[in-house]
Amino acid sequence: MGIISVERANNLLWLGRYSERVYTTLRMFYLQFDKMIESEKDEFSDFCSKLNIPVIYTSNEDFISRYLYDSTNPDSVLSNLLRAYDNAVVLINAGCYDFL
Numbered sequence: 001m002g003i004i005s006v007e008r009a010n011n012l013l014w015l016g017r018y019s020e021r022v023y024t025t026l027r028m029f030y031l032q033f034d035k036m037i038e039s040e041k042d043e044f045s046d047f048c049s050k051l052n053i054p055v056i057y058t059s060n061e062d063f064i065s066r067y068l069y070d071s072t073n074p075d076s077v078l079s080n081l082l083r084a085y086d087n088a089v090v091l092i093n094a095g096c097y098d099f100l
Contacts, residue, residue, distance in 0.1 A: 018084035028075040
């Protein structure tokens with residue numbers, strides 16, 4: 001294995017960090033999901049406070065939809081997956097895929 005530049009090491013770090021963030025967030029989300037779909041109460045606010053994210057949602061349904069799939073929301077699962085993907089693409093385009 002050759003030497004990895006600082007820039008590529010940085011891309012690897014962020015690829016791993018965003019991937020781990022998605023994994024950890026989804027694990028916590030699944031624990032709260034059943035409560036959200038069965039409750040009339042806004043269960044999402046407890047989840048948001050646990051993760052220290054802003055409570056910008058209007059209902060459980062709005063939270064589920066926007067928190068998972070809104071690419072314009074920097075806290076959403078999709079936006080974190082896209083950031084991980086962007087770092088992976090940079091590494092692949094640089095020819096660093098032999099160690100991925």
